[in-house]
Amino acid sequence: MIIGLLMIVAYQNPFYANFIASMLFMAGLAEAYNIIGGFAGQLSLGHSAFFGVGAYVSVIMFVRLGILPAIGCIAGMFAASLLGAGIGYVTLRLKGPFFSLATIAFAEVLRILAINLRSVTGGSVGIMIPLKTGFVNLMFKERISYALVAGGYALLVLFISYILRSSRMGYYLLAIREDQDAAESVGINSPAWKVLAAIISAALTGLGGVLYAYWILFIEPYSEFSFEVSVNMALITMIGGMGTVYGPFFGALMLVPLQEILRGLLGKYTPGLHMLVYAVLLIMVVSFLPDGIAGLARRKLMFGKFREILENVNTKRE
Amino acid sequence: MLLKVTNLSKKFGGLEALKRINLYLTRGEIVGVLGPNGAGKTTLFNVICGFYPPDEGEVVFDNKCITGKKPWEIAHLGIGRTFQLVKALGSMTVLENVMVGTLLRGNLRQARNDALTCLEIVGLVDRAHFLANSLNIVDRKRLELARALGTKPDLLLLDECMAGLNPSEIHSTLGIIRDINHRGTSILLIEHIIWAVANIAHRVVILDYGEKIADGTVKDVFEDPRVVAAYIGEGTNTCWKSRTLS
Numbered sequence: 001m002i003i004g005l006l007m008i009v010a011y012q013n014p015f016y017a018n019f020i021a022s023m024l025f026m027a028g029l030a031e032a033y034n035i036i037g038g039f040a041g042q043l044s045l046g047h048s049a050f051f052g053v054g055a056y057v058s059v060i061m062f063v064r065l066g067i068l069p070a071i072g073c074i075a076g077m078f079a080a081s082l083l084g085a086g087i088g089y090v091t092l093r094l095k096g097p098f099f100s101l102a103t104i105a106f107a108e109v110l111r112i113l114a115i116n117l118r119s120v121t122g123g124s125v126g127i128m129i130p131l132k133t134g135f136v137n138l139m140f141k142e143r144i145s146y147a148l149v150a151g152g153y154a155l156l157v158l159f160i161s162y163i164l165r166s167s168r169m170g171y172y173l174l175a176i177r178e179d180q181d182a183a184e185s186v187g188i189n190s191p192a193w194k195v196l197a198a199i200i201s202a203a204l205t206g207l208g209g210v211l212y213a214y215w216i217l218f219i220e221p222y223s224e225f226s227f228e229v230s231v232n233m234a235l236i237t238m239i240g241g242m243g244t245v246y247g248p249f250f251g252a253l254m255l256v257p258l259q260e261i262l263r264g265l266l267g268k269y270t271p272g273l274h275m276l277v278y279a280v281l282l283i284m285v286v287s288f289l290p291d292g293i294a295g296l297a298r299r300k301l302m303f304g305k306f307r308e309i310l311e312n313v314n315t316k317r318e
Numbered sequence: 319m320l321l322k323v324t325n326l327s328k329k330f331g332g333l334e335a336l337k338r339i340n341l342y343l344t345r346g347e348i349v350g351v352l353g354p355n356g357a358g359k360t361t362l363f364n365v366i367c368g369f370y371p372p373d374e375g376e377v378v379f380d381n382k383c384i385t386g387k388k389p390w391e392i393a394h395l396g397i398g399r400t401f402q403l404v405k406a407l408g409s410m411t412v413l414e415n416v417m418v419g420t421l422l423r424g425n426l427r428q429a430r431n432d433a434l435t436c437l438e439i440v441g442l443v444d445r446a447h448f449l450a451n452s453l454n455i456v457d458r459k460r461l462e463l464a465r466a467l468g469t470k471p472d473l474l475l476l477d478e479c480m481a482g483l484n485p486s487e488i489h490s491t492l493g494i495i496r497d498i499n500h501r502g503t504s505i506l507l508i509e510h511i512i513w514a515v516a517n518i519a520h521r522v523v524i525l526d527y528g529e530k531i532a533d534g535t536v537k538d539v540f541e542d543p544r545v546v547a548a549y550i551g552e553g554t555n556t557c558w559k560s561r562t563l564s
Contacts, residue, residue: 171421174407174414175418178407182405183418184388184390185393185399185466187469189390
């Protein structure tokens, strides 16, 4: 519903359309991040690795080999999920921060690779994507189409998150996050489920990377594998509500405009002032709303009349 | 014979936590594991459940060797356990906590119904939609029991599920354990409260410094001077027995 409303606004003018597309891409990416970072509680700080790999694989296939982006998109997702499986398999069997560290390292290594493999990736210069509009090329003439693509992407990831959360896997990932020993004692193969979560999250992040690349029409190592993108994904998820289905989505809907507004209002005074204010706001949100926006919403609901009704419905057996 | 432990040893550096332990448990039995703190009781549980690999020896469950298997494989084969320090999954509701266990044996719908049955057995059904971290310690211990029970185990290992409870709470927990046993689950339980164990266990095993020093009915075991020395202290007169076993 919200996406529908945004679409109507997006029709008004191309500036809004662009802005809404970037917001919805971020929403989708945060939702994808949430699967491994929120549900499974494995903090990744290098999700740009999956984002960049998806983009690079698909764009290289298109520009160098002439393979349709619609097919390259699947290849990009597959490459990202392979990478997710690789990192996950090696590090998710260990407890503690190894996964976070490994993801940062992988994103850095991939950036250095992308800079140095000049014949394939174009090095630091990057690759320009020639505009060939058409649905199978994932490229369009009107800006509004990209808002639609971003909206579709965000919806898809949201839908997958919802299905995941209410399935066996959702219960298992949450149990692993809360207490791995307890989870294993009731028969949950925690390394396998965590790796699976990493794969799904990586594939969806990779898909986001592909779609984003055909929107910007240009990829280069510093923005694709940037630490900032990784941190932004994690941050939006945390502010929105780690491990909740809708939290990251609303997190993006609030933070992306906030960044833009602050930049517009404060950008003219001192360079960097808007970042300072943004940081202070984030610190305040994290200290006063540790479960994010979704946590606040849930708390309000829990104390209302709504909760009683909910419980009465829920306790009845199916 | 449901569980047979042969020559089980486990060392932590220079500390021999378990020294060639032998024990068995037949189907339907309730066996208590007693011993002073640090005797190796919890280590024994952790080795049986696959949390630690043993240094030597063998664990056979239901005629299958389970030595060195992973904890989740062992849970699949039918051993459930509770933890001494309760591990409630805090941000999930009580019902969801138990469903994490019952999902092992069925789809979501069955798991939900089974979880409600388990909550009925332990008397937590009215708190099904509370968050687990809002429960007090008594209820958390019951929740821990319900979650383990949810995996429909043939053998349930209970690690001090009565520690910290008052006598009336212990009596109700004893009722729950007896009920679980009547439904066909064998039970191995670690407990310090001798009267509670005497009340429920068919047989007890006493550990001291990683060694098994006695095995038999509660009455026989406490006739053994080694047990009295290890557990109650030497030179104690026998009046404690009439008090604790009555």
